[in-house]
Amino acid sequence: METQVTQKGLDAYWMPYTSNRQFKADPRMIVGAKGAYYIDDKGREIFDGLSGLWTCGMGHNHPEIAQAVGKQLSELDYAPAFQFGHPKAFELAERLTELTPQGLNRIFYVNSGSEATDTATKIARAYWRVNGQPTKTRIIGRAKGYHGASWGGISYGGIGGNRKIWGQAMEADHLPHTWQPSQAFSQGMPKTGAELADELLELIALHDASNIAAVIVEPMSGSAGVIVPPEGYLQRLRELCSQHNILLIFDEVITGFGRTGNYFASQTFGVTPDMICSAKQITNGTVPMGAVMVQDDIYQAYMAAAGAAHNIELPHGYTYSGHPVACAAALTTLDLLEKHQFIPRVAELSPHFERAIHTLKGAQHVVDIRNFGFAAGISIAHRDGDPAIRPFEIAQKLWQSGFYVRYGGDTIQLGLPFCTELNEMDRLVDAMGDAINSVS
Numbered sequence: 355m356e357t358q359v360t361q362k363g364l365d366a367y368w369m370p371y372t373s374n375r376q377f378k379a380d381p382r383m384i385v386g387a388k389g390a391y392y393i394d395d396k397g398r399e400i401f402d403g404l405s406g407l408w409t410c411g412m413g414h415n416h417p418e419i420a421q422a423v424g425k426q427l428s429e430l431d432y433a434p435a436f437q438f439g440h441p442k443a444f445e446l447a448e449r450l451t452e453l454t455p456q457g458l459n460r461i462f463y464v465n466s467g468s469e470a471t472d473t474a475t476k477i478a479r480a481y482w483r484v485n486g487q488p489t490k491t492r493i494i495g496r497a498k499g500y501h502g503a504s505w506g507g508i509s510y511g512g513i514g515g516n517r518k519i520w521g522q523a524m525e526a527d528h529l530p531h532t533w534q535p536s537q538a539f540s541q542g543m544p545k546t547g548a549e550l551a552d553e554l555l556e557l558i559a560l561h562d563a564s565n566i567a568a569v570i571v572e573p574m575s576g577s578a579g580v581i582v583p584p585e586g587y588l589q590r591l592r593e594l595c596s597q598h599n600i601l602l603i604f605d606e607v608i609t610g611f612g613r614t615g616n617y618f619a620s621q622t623f624g625v626t627p628d629m630i631c632s633a634k635q636i637t638n639g640t641v642p643m644g645a646v647m648v649q650d651d652i653y654q655a656y657m658a659a660a661g662a663a664h665n666i667e668l669p670h671g672y673t674y675s676g677h678p679v680a681c682a683a684a685l686t687t688l689d690l691l692e693k694h695q696f697i698p699r700v701a702e703l704s705p706h707f708e709r710a711i712h713t714l715k716g717a718q719h720v721v722d723i724r725n726f727g728f729a730a731g732i733s734i735a736h737r738d739g740d741p742a743i744r745p746f747e748i749a750q751k752l753w754q755s756g757f758y759v760r761y762g763g764d765t766i767q768l769g770l771p772f773c774t775e776l777n778e779m780d781r782l783v784d785a786m787g788d789a790i791n792s793v794s
């Protein structure tokens with residue numbers, strides 16, 4: 355199938371997080387998908403090594419989701435999200451609370467990961483206000499953390515370059531990231547680095563806990579190149595937050611719904627936060643949706659503080675919060691995750707993936723490999739002072755040989771579809787070896 359895209363069309367679309375000039379000179383056009391594969395405009399099958407953008411873990415084009423979405427569109431295409439409801443939003447909320455860690459029983463719907471972290475941090479700040487502690491406003495993120503592209507996300511997010519281009523936004527401070535040279539080539543969770551959680555004490559000494567609303571971290575960083583938490587690190591962070599009356603938010607936009615071998619990384623790593631942010635995999639990437647899962651106590655505090663019953667307790671939300679079509683897609687996604695036992699499959703097959711990906715140790719330019727569940731990150735040595743050039747070249751070679759992977763900074767990232775077969779993992783790793791060895 356030849357691409358129908360015109361030069362005018364190429365010029366008109368300002369693509370997000372994309373090197374527009376390079377793409378438009380050499381477009382990579384995706385026209386179809388099936389299972390773990392994309393189909394490009396030349397009819398080639400391309401293995402989807404990042405499950406879309408960590409979105410489509412169950413593989414693509416499940417007919418059950420298409421049917422559910424079609425049915426929903428013909429029954430109820432939209433219902434107002436404010437002051438009115440539709441049954442599927444409540445049904446989905448109930449289903450989600452059966453999957454979340456204990457106590458996270460209140461579901462607030464959003465449409466993206468950025469909205470999820472904005473929502474969780476707003477809920478955290480106003481929670482302290484309704485509790486009579488209005489000075490607790492600062493959000494603590496972590497270096498290298500990605501929490502979305504909104505003003506909030508780029509503030510408590512710790513992506514290098516954001517402040518260089520956007521300047522300051524909301525008040526935030528940052529823990530150090532958890533990667534240390536001693537962890538290089540760790541398989542799964544690094545053994546060292548738990549003490550980095552104690553850096554929170556330094557930030558508390560600086561800002562005082564009376565001014566800090568919440569700590570937000572990805573339990574496992576994805577966009578930074580898959581940085582796996584050191585053993586004991588998240589437990590220590592939880593202890594410190596509880597001791598100092600600071601809410602702990604886990605951004606599980608990438609890890610939620612299966613990536614680490616459980617529904618949530620909170621369960622895999624055995625640490626329960628006060629809120630979880632989710633999106634992406636909640637509808638298998640089919641319809642934009644996200645959800646913030648909130649501890650009962652926080653919800654109850656809002657209810658208790660709002661006065662008369664007709665008062666709105668949390669003046670926040672989006673036109674498309676809990677959209678009926680998104681709810682239909684999410685309910686079917688949950689059915690399919692369960693029916694096909696995708697999540698136990700991730701847990702069962704991740705040791706094979708771990709072994710396979712670590713065979714790239716020793717390949718030229720590879721300076722670190724990290725992995726957990728169906729995720730892995732590979733760091734590549736910089737060339738001529740440019741961290742991004744080799745990962746870019748490697749990813750382009752892989753695209754040419756039929757594999758889609760993500761490249762960002764000096765890393766290549768993998769987030770395999772949960773349906774990946776063992777021989778597909780091996781083929782991907784072989785192709786990566788070839789691509790890495792072919793760049794100068």
Ligand SMILES: Cc1ncc(COP(=O)(O)O)c(C=O)c1O
Binds near residue numbers: 469500503605634
């Ligand atoms: C951990 C994390 N949080 C938030 C986001 C932002 O999600 P969205 O792009 O849907 O706004 C992302 C996106 O990759 C993410 O990885």
